[in-house]
Amino acid sequence: MAKIYLNPERCIGCRSCEVACEREHGHPRISVGTVSDLAAVPLYCHQCDAAPCAAVCCTGSLRQDGDMVKFNPDLCTLCGLCLVACPFGAIELDSMVQRCDMCGNGTPVCVTTCPAEALVLGDVDVVTRSTRARAAAVLAARLR
Amino acid sequence: MSARTPTVCPYCAVGCGFYITRSGIEYMQDHPVNEGSLCPKGNAALDVLNHVDRLRYPMMRIGDGWIRVSWEEALDRLAEEMKRALREMGPKSIAFLGSAKCTNEENYLFQKIARLVGTNSIDNSARRCHSPTIVALRRMLGTPAMTNPITDLALSDCILLIGSNLAENHPVVARWILRARDRGAAVIVADPRVTPTAWLADLHLQLNPGTDIALINGMINVILREGLENRSFIKERTGGFEELDVSDYTPDRVSSITGLSAGDIVRAARLYAKSSASTIVYCMGITQHTCGTDNVTACANLALICGQIGRPGAGILPLRGQNNVQGACDMGALADFYPGWRSVDDSREIDELRRLWNAGALPVGRGLTADMMPDADLRFLYVMGEDIVNSDPTVSRRRGKLKRCFMVVQEIFMTDTAKLADLVLPAAAWAEKEGTFTSTERRVQWVSRAGEPPGEARPDIWILAEVAARLGFDFPSEPEEVLAEINQAVPAYRGISRRNAGARGGIIWPCPHPDHPGTPVLHAERFSTPDGRARISPVHHTPLERTSPEHPLILLTGRVVLHYNSGSMTMRSEGLVKREPEMHVDVNPDDAARFGVADGDTVVVETGWGRARARARVTPRQKRGTLFMPFHFPETNLIASELLDRNAMMPELKIAACRIGRAD
Numbered sequence: 001m002a003k004i005y006l007n008p009e010r011c012i013g014c015r016s017c018e019v020a021c022e023r024e025h026g027h028p029r030i031s032v033g034t035v036s037d038l039a040a041v042p043l044y045c046h047q048c049d050a051a052p053c054a055a056v057c058c059t060g061s062l063r064q065d066g067d068m069v070k071f072n073p074d075l076c077t078l079c080g081l082c083l084v085a086c087p088f089g090a091i092e093l094d095s096m097v098q099r100c101d102m103c104g105n106g107t108p109v110c111v112t113t114c115p116a117e118a119l120v121l122g123d124v125d126v127v128t129r130s131t132r133a134r135a136a137a138v139l140a141a142r143l144r
Numbered sequence: 145m146s147a148r149t150p151t152v153c154p155y156c157a158v159g160c161g162f163y164i165t166r167s168g169i170e171y172m173q174d175h176p177v178n179e180g181s182l183c184p185k186g187n188a189a190l191d192v193l194n195h196v197d198r199l200r201y202p203m204m205r206i207g208d209g210w211i212r213v214s215w216e217e218a219l220d221r222l223a224e225e226m227k228r229a230l231r232e233m234g235p236k237s238i239a240f241l242g243s244a245k246c247t248n249e250e251n252y253l254f255q256k257i258a259r260l261v262g263t264n265s266i267d268n269s270a271r272r273c274h275s276p277t278i279v280a281l282r283r284m285l286g287t288p289a290m291t292n293p294i295t296d297l298a299l300s301d302c303i304l305l306i307g308s309n310l311a312e313n314h315p316v317v318a319r320w321i322l323r324a325r326d327r328g329a330a331v332i333v334a335d336p337r338v339t340p341t342a343w344l345a346d347l348h349l350q351l352n353p354g355t356d357i358a359l360i361n362g363m364i365n366v367i368l369r370e371g372l373e374n375r376s377f378i379k380e381r382t383g384g385f386e387e388l389d390v391s392d393y394t395p396d397r398v399s400s401i402t403g404l405s406a407g408d409i410v411r412a413a414r415l416y417a418k419s420s421a422s423t424i425v426y427c428m429g430i431t432q433h434t435c436g437t438d439n440v441t442a443c444a445n446l447a448l449i450c451g452q453i454g455r456p457g458a459g460i461l462p463l464r465g466q467n468n469v470q471g472a473c474d475m476g477a478l479a480d481f482y483p484g485w486r487s488v489d490d491s492r493e494i495d496e497l498r499r500l501w502n503a504g505a506l507p508v509g510r511g512l513t514a515d516m517m518p519d520a521d522l523r524f525l526y527v528m529g530e531d532i533v534n535s536d537p538t539v540s541r542r543r544g545k546l547k548r549c550f551m552v553v554q555e556i557f558m559t560d561t562a563k564l565a566d567l568v569l570p571a572a573a574w575a576e577k578e579g580t581f582t583s584t585e586r587r588v589q590w591v592s593r594a595g596e597p598p599g600e601a602r603p604d605i606w607i608l609a610e611v612a613a614r615l616g617f618d619f620p621s622e623p624e625e626v627l628a629e630i631n632q633a634v635p636a637y638r639g640i641s642r643r644n645a646g647a648r649g650g651i652i653w654p655c656p657h658p659d660h661p662g663t664p665v666l667h668a669e670r671f672s673t674p675d676g677r678a679r680i681s682p683v684h685h686t687p688l689e690r691t692s693p694e695h696p697l698i699l700l701t702g703r704v705v706l707h708y709n710s711g712s713m714t715m716r717s718e719g720l721v722k723r724e725p726e727m728h729v730d731v732n733p734d735d736a737a738r739f740g741v742a743d744g745d746t747v748v749v750e751t752g753w754g755r756a757r758a759r760a761r762v763t764p765r766q767k768r769g770t771l772f773m774p775f776h777f778p779e780t781n782l783i784a785s786e787l788l789d790r791n792a793m794m795p796e797l798k799i800a801a802c803r804i805g806r807a808d
């Protein structure tokens with residue numbers, strides 16, 4: 001299944017993904033961390049295959065469902081374990097647990113809105129293949 | 145009305161398309177420039193439309209308060225005051241400020257009113273962004289505009305970005321630069337600051353502020369010494385090369401002026417000259433200097449001697465600021481140009497307009513530019529969609545003087561400028577009216593109405609036609625009819641219609657006839673100068689000792705990604721304001737230690753023009769010896785320089801000598 005992959009080299013730190021996600025969901029589920037003012041990295045849910053958030057969830061509110069982690073707010077006790085368990089800090093609490101739901105009917109809004117194409121949606125082999133193609137083009141250009 | 149209405153973003157000049165739906169924004173994936181993407185401001189664009197602060201009724205000043213009046217009363221009063229000023233003091237006593245955020249049709253009618261009542265004192269905010277571009281590129285290339293479309297950047301093999309922080313100011317342009325990098329293009333960024341744009345660079349030239357000419361001439365020196373210039377292009381397509389003497393600008397000397405290593409200057413020169421297609425992108429870091437016109441000239445010289453112009457991926461790209469700043473200038477909302485770039489000094493060219501407008505005589509010679517208006521003896525000032533108090537330093541400091549004249553402000557919000565007015569007219573915002581906007585790449589796009597303006601607010605075009613009628617002129621009030629007149633007045637727009645401008649992505653001028661596909665790349669065969677050749681013109685670095693013991697630092701100004709110009713729109717978007725809530729000043733850690741400033745302190749920054757408070761942000765990305773303040777907050781304008789580039793009447797907003805200290 002397609003997931004959102006990040007190319008941190010491309011991110012220009014504009015925070016468009018945050019504003020778009022907030023517009024869609026009322027609360028942003030992606031945030032751009034700027035490190036020492038020298039680089040920016042969007043932090044968001046990677047739909048981990050072995051998801052720590054689902055592993056620590058006592059009620060089954062968060063559970064692995066195929067390639068995605070699904071959230072059922074009816075079972076959530078707001079215990080907050082998932083917030084800390086997520087290695088990216090991608091889950092927040094704003095009266096209810098806020099986490100990525102792969103919105104946008106196919107392509108999440110953060111991916112479409114990204115001016116720099118730093119966020120891409122795709123299967124892992126498609127994404128790595130295009131990364132390889134890009135790297136090869138750059139190396140070839142240097143040899144010219 | 146259909147479920148979704150295509151529109152063009154009202155913020156910067158990139159011209160991104162999106163749809164307005166009942167529930168909000170829908171991305172437009174087949175738009176040629178943004179391909180669905182939007183920057184944070186674009187994502188927040190709808191916040192202004194139904195904002196509670198929108199002006200809803202015409203208002204007239206009575207003493208220190210306001211009363212609501214009818215349109216009839218407001219328009220009658222406006223006409224009466226304008227006629228009184230004309231009768232008692234003549235056309236010299238009235239002035240107009242057009243808007244780079246209004247449509248082409250509105251700016252065309254606005255300047256036509258000014259000219260028909262006898263004055264060239266009509267200007268717009270282009271004065272403060274690209275007036276040096278207008279002077280230099282018109283003289284050298286014939287057309288004062290971007291030579292290539294934005295998407296062409298992806299075809300470049302070397303991109304030189306100088307004085308542009310496009311990753312924050314025109315984020316979608318970064319998309320096309322990254323595409324070029326994917327193909328192995330070299331990106332060179334010349335900027336004193338480490339910006340997100342500099343993150344894109346293979347080579348970041350962190351030059352001293354105000355040394356751009358030295359850098360460019362140094363690159364030309366290397367190119368000529370190594371024989372990398374394009375001899376056949378120089379011979380066949382240009383004139384003036386023999387006068388270009390840059391022998392003084394050796395890498396070593398340029399190194400001492402710019403603070404760059406000689407090796408980096410040589411490397412930049414070779415990358416630019418040897419690539420099969422190179423592009424120069426520049427912005428206000430080049431133009432907002434007392435030597436702004438010379439800075440632009442230097443950039444164009446570099447492109448011309450290398451023949452890096454007139455081909456896909458090779459050109460000069462001045463990025464314009466506002467969504468219709470190119471169009472407002474094309475329409476002649478400028479003190480020195482009539483519509484179609486006809487000089488106010490050329491009575492022969494003006495004569496064509498005199499016949500078209502059926503006018504007796506039209507004013508000749510440059511009128512008052514924006515910065516001259518506060519000090520002029522004005523009786524009547526008509527401001528359409530400009531917050532001059534928060535964007536023009538001269539006006540900020542001398543706003544009291546404007547109160548001596550009768551001032552009309554046509555706006556969507558009660559800006560600080562509107563607060564000074566005698567009459568405030570509520571206008572429709574971009575998505576509540578129809579007409580064309582011209583983006584930075586000369587792309588003319590028709591915008592459809594997606595909703596109704598609030599209260600009694602009206603499209604500017606309706607207001608202007610009503611004003612004109614009261615002055616005895618019969619103006620069309622439908623955008624399509626006005627566009628038909630623009631076809632006659634502006635040669636580059638001759639074939640532009642609602643049909644081709646309304647198609648996805650619109651049409652890029654020049655478009656000489658209705659079936660013409662538009663002209664994305666200029667100067668392919670010949671330049672648009674009278675003899676078809678480009679003019680190479682020597683320019684030189686003037687050393688200016690700006691700092692002093694009293695003002696030991698250099699203040700740089702610019703923008704941040706989450707705000708836009710004077711902030712009248714973005715400061716009303718909750719999602720933007722909470723991410724960038726207050727005035728800050730970036731300080732290098734060494735300077736912070738030297739002047740006893742810590743991160744988070746409230747500090748006072750003082751120049752020869754004034755003092756301002758801000759929150760200090762200590763960051764290694766700020767170059768030592770410089771400070772940075774964004775100009776979206778009123779304080780920055782209060783301390784910006786008033787020195788002018790006399791060629792273009794551009795104020796030197798970019799740099800000023802200053803000092804910093806803790807507020808207590």
